[in-house]
Amino acid sequence: MTSPSNVAAGCAAPDQSAPLPAGVDLEKETVITGVVRNGDGEAVGGAYVRLLDASGEFTAEVVSSPEGVFRFFAAPGSWTLRALSRSGNGDLTVDAARGINEVAISVAAA
């Protein structure tokens, strides 16, 4: 396997609103993607979205795009998404399968 040129060599989050990189093979990848919204249904950009594994352990974190979009490359199984933002926080559990898994997270002030 080779790394496609549009995949960052490091660990910084790629542009969350960009289309999936051409080299991503959806037969193999488990993509969890979605939008962060506030109580009024408005997209929340700049939210910190973290992916926790089935035991609650932190796995990765990205910042949502100005359109509120985020994306993870995970593995099939149960995951928890947690969003932190100026507009408040929110949680969601997802059972991910291979391919694209679309979700929506609502955040609200505690």
Add this chain to the structure above:
Amino acid sequence: MSRDTALVSADWAEKNLETPGVVFVEVDEDTTAYDGGHIPGAIKLDWKKDLQDPVRRDFVNQEQFSALLSGRGISNDDTVVLYGGNNNWFAAYAYWYFKLYGHGDVKLLDGGRKKWELDARPYAKDVPSRAKTSYQASAPDLSIRAFRDEVVQSIGVKNLVDVRSPDEYAGRLLAPAHLPQEQSQRAGHIPTAISVPWSKAANEDGTFKSNDELSKIYGEAGLDGGKDTIAYCRIGERSSHTWFVLKELLGQQNVKNYDGSWTEYGSLIGVPIALGDEPGKA
């Protein structure tokens, strides 16, 4: 080095934005965040363009580091306060570079960009201009940098701390889950390495846990205080975060960061690899 000298709070930072001799530096791989708004007065360093050698697989050398900081207007006697995204991963990596090249006073902003954002503190978009300086980096302090041969010889001898996520450690994922999983190297971990994900050291808002909590976490994970320690991750930035915790916050002696990390080790011919959730045998 201790918590009081290595770390500053967001409150301290906001009160010292205009203090002479204090330079705020945002460090990231993706610098679009800086361009969209940064801590007022802060300059930026691009982890890849500024801090990596453009040809060799290595980071900038002593001369390149001197030229970089001279051009950005940082003096040897400035107090440099580093911060960034990704829970300060790249800021911690840069902190390690500043220490490696002998900078006198360098600090990390606790919580980095995330804490600043969640606190709804102010941003600026204007880029400050700073007069050029004649920065002189010291020869690299290799007491804080581990290379692959030392790592292989340390199996079963020193503390090896794998700070990647549990699934990367076990070999179930090859990269952090916000990146596609294509990689050219084998999966797994260095035999006898304990698994302490970097995130154990941080609170949800990106700030570091207390020293009491940190000591407990590494002690319970099996870190032997009587042995030297080498931390590693995938490319050396998350392990800089843990190196910072062990060396600068907890004050342990003889802690090295293996910046070659799994991308190098997992591509070496003939070295041992352990799979699964247990450290494995030497």
